[in-house]
Amino acid sequence: AFDEAVGPGRPGPRPLRLGHAWSAFGPYTTPLLRAWQERYPGTPLELLRIDDRTAGLTRGEVDAALLRGPVEAPGLVTEVLYTEVRVAAVTADGPLARRESLALADLAGGPVVLNPVSGTTTVELWPPHTRPAATLTVGNTDDWLTAIAAGRGSGVSTTSTAVLYPHAGVAYVPLDDAPGVPVLLARRDAPGHPALPRLAALAREIIAR
Missing domain, CATH: 3.40.190.10 (Periplasmic binding protein-like II)
Structure with a gap:
């Protein structure tokens, strides 16, 4: 995925891979993707659907995941973004x-x-x-x-x-x-992609609009 994103032999930022199992960020999905592209065009945000309870996060397939909880998996840090009916x-x-x-x-x-x-x-x-x-x-x-x-x-x-x-x-x-069902932003409890704090901040901002 990295080579496809930056092209062979061309250095570039590693994409931020955001997993989900279904419904992504709900009604906020498109606003999040658009706002990210406008603010951080140098760091691609890849939204990946993976049919797994942690959307590939525990297996290292993504850097962060939008999950619907509660989610009980060791080694994850989660933040409740909002609750769905x-x-x-x-x-x-x-x-x-x-x-x-x-x-x-x-x-x-x-x-x-x-x-x-x-x-x-x-x-x-x-x-x-x-x-x-x-x-x-x-x-x-x-x-x-x-x-x-x-x-x-x-x-x-x-x-x-x-x-x-x-x-x-x-x-x-x-x-x-x-x-209701809490919607979580999850990441591994370890050093990760440097853009993760920006993703969390933007997600909170979009919800608050």
Whole structure:
């Protein structure tokens, strides 16, 4: 990736690699990328989707990562940037799609689609007496959407998924009783890319606008 960024035989700054598993920086993704390019054109910011709970950070594939937490991984330093509201994802032509809002118990009567590889939803989100009757496991966001659109189950995600992953076969409905999901900026607890402090500062600035 470095050679491709600077060209063979041409010295240049190392790109700052920012990983994410899904939804990146939510509605702030484009403002962050544009502001970075304007302020720091000499240091490319590469946004990389990696289907992994830490978006490749623990394996050294990226310098920092936008994660949805909580994330429990040794050797990481995290900062909560903001919190996203959870929503239900249901089949677009099903009865739940016509509701103005839903509760977690409304989803428990049928299968719930879970992404244990990089998702934040587990059966522990539901109270013990209303946990889903069945679950379907997938490995990434694309397969999660496909399963819900096909009527194989419902799902729970956040508002950024509704914005960044519209799907003709999926309806996103507000959830009244689900806790929010913190969005984290994570890095390894070790010396890293010299531009990491600038990335953190710019992320905070964009949210505050």
